[in-house]
Amino acid sequence: MVTNGSLKNTGPGDESQCIKVVMIEVRVLEKSAAEIMLIIKEMANDGIVQGRDFDFAYHPARYKSDGWEKVSPKHTVFAFYTEQMATFFMLKYAH
Numbered sequence: 001m002v003t004n005g006s007l008k009n010t011g012p013g014d015e016s017q018c019i020k021v022v023m024i025e026v027r028v029l030e031k032s033a034a035e036i037m038l039i040i041k042e043m044a045n046d047g048i049v050q051g052r053d054f055d056f057a058y059h060p061a062r063y064k065s066d067g068w069e070k071v072s073p074k075h076t077v078f079a080f081y082t083e084q085m086a087t088f089f090m091l092k093y094a095h
Contacts, residue, residue, distance in 0.1 A: 023055075023079040024086040028094055033058050036076050039093055054080045054089070 028036070036058055040050070048054065061074040080086040 021081075023081065024083055026078045026080065026086055026090055026094060028076045028078065030073055031076065032074070033060075043089075048085065053082070053085050054078055 028039075031039075036056070040056070043054075044050075050056070056076055056078045058076045059072070059074065062071045063069060064071055078086075078089060080089065
């Protein structure tokens with residue numbers, strides 16, 4: 001689990017009105033895009049909303065130019081806006 005922070009200004013030159021957005025990232029390794037979509041659908045059925053509670057990015061496996069040696073495995077990065085949602089997700093899905 002990795003925590004990233006970023007700042008967003010609400011107006012030009014107004015650093016006193018910055019909003020800090022902290023995302024908690026959870027990586028799920030070696031699940032296909034179809035398996036990830038089933039997880040997303042189940043989360044939606046549980047009332048967890050993409051864009052409000054979490055975001056995600058699927059990354060297919062990457063191979064060297066010869067096509068045989070894997071450089072990085074397929075994985076999905078889920079980014080949660082609260083620690084509670086990240087913990088819930090890890091307990092339910094990250095096995």
